[in-house]
Amino acid sequence: MTRRRPLSVLVRAGVMGAAAALVLAGPAAADPNNVNPIPGINGEPRGLPPLPGETQAVYQVTGMDSPNRTEKVNVLGTDLGVMWDDGAGTMLTAFGDSAGLGVPNLLAGSVWAWTSNVIFYSHTKYPAQGIVFDGATPNPLPSPKIPGIEISLIPTAGIAVGGVQYMSMMSVKEWGDHGKWTTNFSTLASSGDGGRTWAQLPTTRRANVGGHERFQQNAFVKDDGYVYRYGTPAGRGNPGFVSRVREAEIANIDAYEYWDGRGWKVNDPLAAVPIVEGVAELSVQWNDHLRKFVMLTTDPHNSVVLRTADSPQGPWSTPRVLLEAAALPTAYAPMIFPYQTGSDLYFLLTVHRQYNVLLMRTPL
Known part of the structure; x- marks a missing residue:
């Protein structure tokens, strides 16, 4: 792994002290700052969790117990894992809030040094191992x-569009309880060098009003020259919406069309109607095996569910439960692996109790 920001011996020695301080802290709140990613002392069993049914955990992707040893770049714990191909055969994976060592984020009551995003690179095309x-x-x-x-x-x-990488980002104003939080806006950020450096695109900001509140969290999929952008309000247990734009216009907020249930309305986010209900973080992909679009999310019970559709806007099927909430109670954000893998579907899943990310496999 390229070590762009390796941990020093001195900082590494602070792991146990930081973790011990967190163990002595009060009960965890809803925000991600109150976590303990240190294996062996965070109360979670070591190794992959044994799960009932066909959906199984196959690999620890991040953290100190991962073969990737992400603590070497000061990522002891993290979440999400949004994956896409850069257009040239490299897979980019963007993780969210990450716990590391250094100056603690005391304003949020955390003993960890927090960053809001990190990009990892991979050339894995088939993830069975x-x-x-x-x-x-x-x-x-x-x-x-x-x-x-x-x-x-x-x-x-x-x-990736036209050799440029785009991420949809949400600016979180404050965390709330029970899977709710408040955003300032969502925005696109772009990179012209394969994801090494990024810049926000202020003209793409969607303030949390005027219909744009429906697109604070997003998922992308390409089809027939369009980028389809799925959206939900901030938090979990919300309706989901869809818009689209010609690939070349991805950074032109006024060029987006919104699905109103019958057709597409240009530059009118208030016209968007829900295409799904009771969803959280979304991931959408065309699946060659099913010959359908697939959508992963968690439902209001926190079970991981799959829906399918013949077209990007739906109609979407009733949800099929892949993993009951009781089997992995603090799991969230199922994100689909971007390459086709036959009759199996691979996805990343965050486990909040250990605050790291697992690779999952389920038969289709």
């Missing part, structure tokens, strides 16, 4: 981490 990272760019889009102003800037979707 895991996803191997061979490089990383920590914290490419820093956030001030100030509660009430911007506590985080988190990637929720990524896509």
Whole structure:
């Protein structure tokens, strides 16, 4: 793994002290700052969780127990794992809030040093034996981490268009309870060098009003010359919406069309109607095996569910449960592996209790 920001011996020695301080802290709140990613002392069993049914955990992707050893770039714990191909055969994976060592984020009551995003690179095309990272760019889009102003800037979707990488980011103003939070806006960020450096695109910002509140968290999929952008309000247990834009116009917010249930309305986010209900973080992909689009999310019970559709706007099927909430109670954000893998579907899944990401496999 390319070590763009290796941990020093001195900083590494602080792991146990930071973890011990967190263990002595009060009960975890809803925000991601109150976590313990240190295996062996965070109360979670070591190794992959045994799960009932056909959906299984096959690889630890991040953290100190991962073969990727992401702590080498100061990512002891993280979440999400938005994956896409850069158009030239490299898979980019964007993770969200990441716990590391250094100056603690005391404003949020955390003993960890927090970054809001990190990019890892991989050339794994078939993940049956895991996803191997061979490089990383920590914290490419820093956030001030100030509660009430911007506590985080988190990637929720990524896509390559015309040799340029785009991420959809949500600016989180403050965390709430029970899977709810408040955003300032969502925005696109772009990279012209394969994801090594990034810049926000201010003209693409969607403030949390005027219909744009429906697109604070996003998922992307391409079809027939369009980029389809799925959206939900901030948090979980919300309706989902869809818009689209010609690929070349992805950064032109006025060029987007919104699905109103019968057709597409240009530049009118208030016309968008729900295409699904009760969803959280979304991931959408065309699947060659099923010959359908597939959507992964968690439902209001926190079970991982799959829907299918013949067209990007739907209608979407009733949800099929892949993993009951009781089997992995703190799991969230199922993100689909971007390459076709036959009759199996691979996806990343975050486990909040250990605050790291697992690779999952389910038969279709």
